[in-house]
Amino acid sequence: MGRSVVRIVRHWVANRGWLGLFAEVFRQLKKKVRSLAGRRKGLPAPSAVKRLEVHPFDTRYGVDTGGLIWGPSLGSGTKGEYWATGYYGISPSFFQQALDRLGLDWPKYTFVDVGCGKGRALLLATRYPFRRIVGVELSPGLAQVANSNLERFQAEWRKDVPAAAFAGDATHFDLPDGPLLVYLYHPFAAPIMREFLKNLHASVQRSPREVYLMYINPELDKLLGKTPFLEKLSRECLPMAEEDIAADRFGSKEEYVSVYRHRSPG
Numbered sequence: 001m002g003r004s005v006v007r008i009v010r011h012w013v014a015n016r017g018w019l020g021l022f023a024e025v026f027r028q029l030k031k032k033v034r035s036l037a038g039r040r041k042g043l044p045a046p047s048a049v050k051r052l053e054v055h056p057f058d059t060r061y062g063v064d065t066g067g068l069i070w071g072p073s074l075g076s077g078t079k080g081e082y083w084a085t086g087y088y089g090i091s092p093s094f095f096q097q098a099l100d101r102l103g104l105d106w107p108k109y110t111f112v113d114v115g116c117g118k119g120r121a122l123l124l125a126t127r128y129p130f131r132r133i134v135g136v137e138l139s140p141g142l143a144q145v146a147n148s149n150l151e152r153f154q155a156e157w158r159k160d161v162p163a164a165a166f167a168g169d170a171t172h173f174d175l176p177d178g179p180l181l182v183y184l185y186h187p188f189a190a191p192i193m194r195e196f197l198k199n200l201h202a203s204v205q206r207s208p209r210e211v212y213l214m215y216i217n218p219e220l221d222k223l224l225g226k227t228p229f230l231e232k233l234s235r236e237c238l239p240m241a242e243e244d245i246a247a248d249r250f251g252s253k254e255e256y257v258s259v260y261r262h263r264s265p266g
């Protein structure tokens with residue numbers, strides 16, 4: 001208990017600084033007071049609101065992409081785990097809107113899911129005719145689940161694109177050649193994000209190319225905004241579909257996405 005509180009505080013301070021920590025504590029207290037006031041008025045507490053146990057995406061396609069696994073419980077046995085947020089699959093309706101709005105010339109790009117977990121985003125990416133679809137995942141167990149999901153996934157809209165998940169740490173992952181769409185669903189805190197950005201920078205210096213970076217739940221927008229080799233293109237809030245809301249563990253109805261681009265000179 002004590003260690004997990006220390007870890008949460010260290011994440012907040014690393015991501016937002018001490019001022020950010022105080023702002024977050026204040027926000028949490030306000031939320032608590034509101035929920036107590038709501039309960040007095042007879043409203044159900046957020047945790048008492050009925051939620052779908054299994055996401056309809058999993059039921060529809062016979063895959064296993066559900067659940068919530070916090071960082072320290074990932075079971076990867078690596079140091080990276082301390083700074084990992086945890087596993088939680090993306091809302092499918094949100095993912096599709098975010099990619100549709102980007103509207104790239106898909107066959108030119110390799111989709112790279114940084115922290116692919118059980119592979120929900122990899123499965124959703126098969127809707128688009130990417131050159132290749134690749135995921136890297138800290139937890140070998142989750143990477144294995146992602147690959148077995150890819151094997152059995154038979155959505156009628158799935159394009160015939162090579163797709164695979166690899167177990168490993170994103171900070172050392174050898175990023176594929178050619179133009180990339182690098183996708184992150186807030187996988188880790190600032191110390192690891194800095195290391196990952198170093199890895200990405202080294203990769204585009206070695207092999208100059210165009211890279212789009214899509215960052216969902218962009219907690220570290222400030223950090224990315226200060227990264228010289230990235231140009232910020234947009235930040236948007238997009239709504240989630242009813243079935244995603246019904247299955248959401250955090251009671252979210254919408255999500256934020258920021259898009260960045262790197263263009264190598266020449």
Ligand SMILES: C[S@@+](CC[C@H](N)C(=O)[O-])C[C@H]1O[C@@H](n2cnc3c(N)ncnc32)[C@H](O)[C@@H]1O
Binds near residue numbers: 083114171192
């Ligand atoms: C919020 S989940 C996102 C899952 C998936 N990308 C999606 O959109 O459905 C973040 C994932 O990042 C992984 N992760 C955290 N740190 C990592 C690292 N250093 N290298 C690779 N994966 C990491 C976690 O294990 C977790 O599965």
